[in-house]
Amino acid sequence: MKAAWAALLFAAAAHAQSQPDPARLDHGLRPRQIAEHTWVIEGAVADFSRANGCNIINTAFIATGEGVVVVNTGPSRGYGEQQRRAIEGLTREPVRHVFNLNLHPDYFFGNQAWADRPTQALAGSIAGMKAEGAAYADNLYRLCGDWMTGTEPTPAREAIEPRTLSLGAHTLELRRLSGHTGDDLVLIDRRTGVLFAGGLVFAERVPTTPHADPAAWLASLDTLAQWLAAGEVRQIVPSHGPVHSGPVGVQQTRDWLRWLTTLMQASAEQGQDLSELLRTPVPARFAGWAAQPAELHRSLAQWYPRYEQRALDSRAP
């Protein structure tokens, strides 16, 4: 069962390889149609690096018949410009909406290329983009080098509320969840059953946690699982990891969050130091995931000190 899922995931991933060319700063973006009127542009299932042009996110677009909806704009100005050219090469419909699903840089750093279009996000995400954009830029310029040329953090301009958006042949449900960040926008396309899950679902890749609240995240994953069980969702586009159908990504993300929080709780009560916890081997089922162990170490460095403090606060009698 698990092997079958993995095979399915990797089959999808095989289509995903864009071919970045560092000499020309060309991401080699290749939109892949996954459903009627619907394409994804798949990033590397990896951590940020110069070799992959820091293109580690899946962006997407839907050509509804009465205009295009774009989901996420990538890690840099160059990515956004190349994304726009790739979309305009496939459809002549005008772009009506550009959604940034959360506040993380790879969701909105391509917004400069969409300056003449409505760039939209939840209000909390926009506040976060404004507050943290400069720090993100510092970090990505350091990690990605020339791939960032000309990039200035450009938060989405319009705050949106959860609603139903009818455009052409498609009805999109815009819903607000939370946990991966404080405001996680997700889109369900009623016509195709495609869920654009943003950062709430990771597949074959260690989840990132800089703005995460594990309890809220687990509750949101339960909600997504209900949508899957009810047949509302037939295909999931995670921001990181292969496009897939069924609950595998939801289950992987939930499994990881539960394992990690349980590990931290138990280790803090035993008196383990962070330096020791960084050496904990991960269970085999997680060992092959992308961004391992760097992303695990980031999560531990971010979260474990709070567990250590709680263990000191509740000194055993």
Added chain:
Amino acid sequence: MLRRRTLLWGGLLGAPPLWAADDPTGGDPLGSMQWPTLRRQYLRDAPMVFSEAVTVRGPAFADDAMNVPLLVDARGLAGTGGGVAHMLVVVDRNPVREVLAFEPLRALPMLAFRIRMEQASPVRAMVQTADGRWHVGGTWVQAAGGGCTVPGATRADGSWSRTLNQVQARFFPNVIEGSRRLRVRVMHPMDTGLVAGIPAFYIEQLQLVDSAGQAWWRLALHEPVSENPLLTFELPPQRAGGFRLTGRDNNGNRIDAEVPA
């Protein structure tokens, strides 16, 4: 390069190779050109060896440059040169290189703590055995850096003065078999003096003393130790009644707290 490194290690076992004077790292297995000045400053002409019996465990990459977790372990020297007398932790490329000095006394010669790092650097433990010989181990920690030159959280929000020198402590049995772990947190901003307008303000001395006034370990701290230091020690398993944690910072503020058994 490979051959040169092999020769270099070989040289440690016997007489120094003839070309040692030409090696700008002074034979440092971590390949750092700061090593010769560190050695001169802290060890002078005392005999020293690079030793795998001294381990320094840090993260491969310092995700939080203001809280880089380190674990120094010299238990491997238990049967060498009369045992561990003293250990120094230094960071080659920090603006303040000396992190702390530890006398384990009745504790095991191991210690976990967190530091600030200004840039990627070797991190070393220089351990002196009772016979006067130094044994040096270390590791590289990569970092985006900047950890020494920004104010800590309690300095930034001004809350440090409400908790200054408060102590939390808890024993954890058998994290290491046959030992009793003590984790101690002392609330202190540990200002490095490298942030504009904020003078150096840090804990200088800590010791654990029993009811008879005997010290069980002594620690001298310096600016790079992280804000609100969290320190982890290994003590003998037998209970010896309660302890007190005593010490002072560089402004003369006293630390004195009960550590219940």
